[in-house]
Amino acid sequence: MLQWLRQLFHRRTPSKPAPHKPEPRQKPETVSTPAPVSEADPIAALMPFQIRPLHSSDMSELLGVFREAIQISAAADYDQQQRDAWSRGQSYDSLISVLSEGDTVVAEWDDKLVGFAHRIRDYINMVFVHPEASRVGIATLLYQHLEDGARIEGLTELTTHASLTAHDFFAYMGYTSEGQELAERDGIPLTRHAMRKSLI
Template identity: 65%
Template sequence: MAEPTLSQEAVQASEPTDAFAAFLPFQIRPLQSGDLSKLIRIFRDAIQVSTAGHYDQQQRDAWSLAQNHESLISLLGDGETVVAEWDQELVGFAQRIQDSINMIYVHPDSARVGIATLLYQHLEDSARVEGLSRLTAHVSLTAHDFFQFMGFNSEGEEQADRGGVTLTRHLMRKSLVSN
């Protein structure tokens, strides 16, 4: 996947209603049925590439194959799922089920430009609107620092089983109410 860019023609053609919107390279929006077939690639590529510094090949294979196309589509039907679109290409998605951030995945070609942050912030904002007092997440070693930056605290490491392969992760929580 080539790194998406916004051409000047695309910016002018879109004629945003908000002058600031012309400078945003991506948008966060609700999941649509036409998005589903593209998300398995984002899921698998994010795991295989982005987590290589924390998990070996056997762990990454077990994790990325834990969901097939049908099971991922079924899972994404629960809770709230949002996608990130950059230059009309899907580059990430995130899901919240009740008070749990279940998934945040960004394609490695689009990583480190703020997409995961905006996906997360959208889910946190909707949790606040619903009146939730906290969020939890079972977080990979790779995502630990991101979640910590977003205000989560680790309650310790735990082990997850993916097809008989053990993956270490953190249970993390964040309070949404002021003390």
């Protein structure tokens, strides 16, 4: 349905030719793989998003979002072996354990869970959006909720480990990379960025 709405909108809205510029290198976890940064999708304003706290009944859907985001959204940055190891990094039970601490919010669209984000104190641990709901601002809304909570708590900075896929998103949110490092999932190396943002 999202694709149909976009096609309908663009059919009715003439677009101006954009000046040519080189394509940026596409950018896998932070632990985070939000939707890639893009210009605002005009159809986003028509979509009934809801950002709300995590419910216990959300867990099975969250695991699906986690795995689909890795397998599809991170495909340009990580090979199949890396994505398989990464997506196996959380099970239903381990995800419950991880999300039991800190602040977790989820995004619903049309009564379907399409994204979630998790913060533990000053660390943004996860931001994942289902590929079918990417590029409409859901990752930004989820992230902003977590940052607002951190500011209310009086935190002065936030850190994260951003996947190659998520790097540009976090840079757009005001984070600075402190360099690349290797993480391992099932013995498979995954490159990521250590990133930091001042809230002062």
